Amino acid sequence: MSVSDLSEIARKMVAPGKGILAADESTGTIEKRFKSINVPSTEENRRDYREMLFRTDQAMRDYISGVILFEETLNQKAADGTPLVELLKADDVVPGIKVDKGAKPLAGSDGEQVTEGLDGLRERLADYASKGAQFAKWRGVIAITPSAPSRNAIFANAHALARYARLCQEAGIVPIVEPEVLADGKPGDHSIEITAKVTANTLDAVFDQLAIAGVDLTGIVLKPNMVLPGINAPQASVEEVAERTLEVLRAHVPTDVPGIAFLSGGQTDRQATAHLSAMNARGPHPWALTFSYGRALQAAALAAWAGRRENAPAAQSAFAHRAAMNALAARGEWREDLESA
Ligand code: 13P
Numbered sequence: 001m002s003v004s005d006l007s008e009i010a011r012k013m014v015a016p017g018k019g020i021l022a023a024d025e026s027t028g029t030i031e032k033r034f035k036s037i038n039v040p041s042t043e044e045n046r047r048d049y050r051e052m053l054f055r056t057d058q059a060m061r062d063y064i065s066g067v068i069l070f071e072e073t074l075n076q077k078a079a080d081g082t083p084l085v086e087l088l089k090a091d092d093v094v095p096g097i098k099v100d101k102g103a104k105p106l107a108g109s110d111g112e113q114v115t116e117g118l119d120g121l122r123e124r125l126a127d128y129a130s131k132g133a134q135f136a137k138w139r140g141v142i143a144i145t146p147s148a149p150s151r152n153a154i155f156a157n158a159h160a161l162a163r164y165a166r167l168c169q170e171a172g173i174v175p176i177v178e179p180e181v182l183a184d185g186k187p188g189d190h191s192i193e194i195t196a197k198v199t200a201n202t203l204d205a206v207f208d209q210l211a212i213a214g215v216d217l218t219g220i221v222l223k224p225n226m227v228l229p230g231i232n233a234p235q236a237s238v239e240e241v242a243e244r245t246l247e248v249l250r251a252h253v254p255t256d257v258p259g260i261a262f263l264s265g266g267q268t269d270r271q272a273t274a275h276l277s278a279m280n281a282r283g284p285h286p287w288a289l290t291f292s293y294g295r296a297l298q299a300a301a302l303a304a305w306a307g308r309r310e311n312a313p314a315a316q317s318a319f320a321h322r323a324a325m326n327a328l329a330a331r332g333e334w335r336e337d338l339e340s341a
């Protein structure tokens with residue numbers, strides 16, 4: 001696949017007024033989400049829940065550019081036998097796949113983590129591509145504590161992201177490069193200034209490693225955290241989050257990158273929407289700015305569904321509403337009063 005094909009997919013993933021649905025919760029994470037609604041995490045329940053989201057056809061067509069899947073979902077069929085990937089393609093949604101094997105303890109560090117999954121990745125990517133995946137995701141996690149992040153943790157995660165990204169491009173797959181500086185880690189009492197500094201350092205390390213690995217920046221999507229105070233620190237205004245996030249991105253993200261799709265990282269649905277909208281209202285920017293939310297797109301739908309088939313219409317309308325609000329935010333046009341309109 002040529003460079004221009006990769007750029008075309010990347011640009012489609014961040015198309016105006018659309019964003020990405022992160023539905024790639026690992027088996028452990030989806031179990032946690034289902035526990036919150038008292039639903040056992042069986043393969044069938046996971047299938048039913050995700051099928052229900054993917055069959056919200058109008059919202060998928062209008063507001064969602066791509067969906068990040070967990071490996072199980074890439075191989076799964078809907079109740080009527082249609083592969084779930086085909087449901088996405090029918091709505092012109094690009095299928096993607098989480099390919100990392102999760103964050104594991106980093107040797108020699110005080111509780112820091114490094115993401116694993118590079119061994120055998122070339123072969124796995126070929127398999128995912130043959131099953132229809134056009135983009136991938138790898139998440140590196142950077143925690144802030146009195147003793148972290150260490151240079152080692154930032155470097156190790158940046159290096160792994162770069163090796164992953166280059167392997168993806170070799171396989172004709174667009175890498176979502178996700179270095180997440182946690183807001184909701186422990187103790188979570190750090191200031192927004194600290195997050196800004198750590199995010200800047202992390203982005204510098206990531207783009208340095210991407211350059212060394214020869215990754216073509218026009219064929220990636222960056223998935224960063226917003227610049228927020230720790231979850232247990234005094235919170236910042238929407239304006240401050242927007243300004244500080246933009247300041248860090250302008251100084252540390254090359255303009256060759258076609259798009260930035262934020263993670264929600266424990267923000268409430270409305271915060272995640274409000275922050276994105278405030279940033280886009282301050283545009284134009286050199287890159288598209290949109291969403292790649294997991295929790296902030298699904299929380300309302302998950303609660304409305306509660307594991308019951310008869311709740312599917314209510315859950316779909318909750319999902320469609322959230323997707324519509326975020327699509328407005330991707331254009332900088334969201335307003336609080338539209339939430340109840
Ligand atoms: P959240 O939006 O719930 O943070 O999840 C996005 C994601 O894909 C994390 O890797």
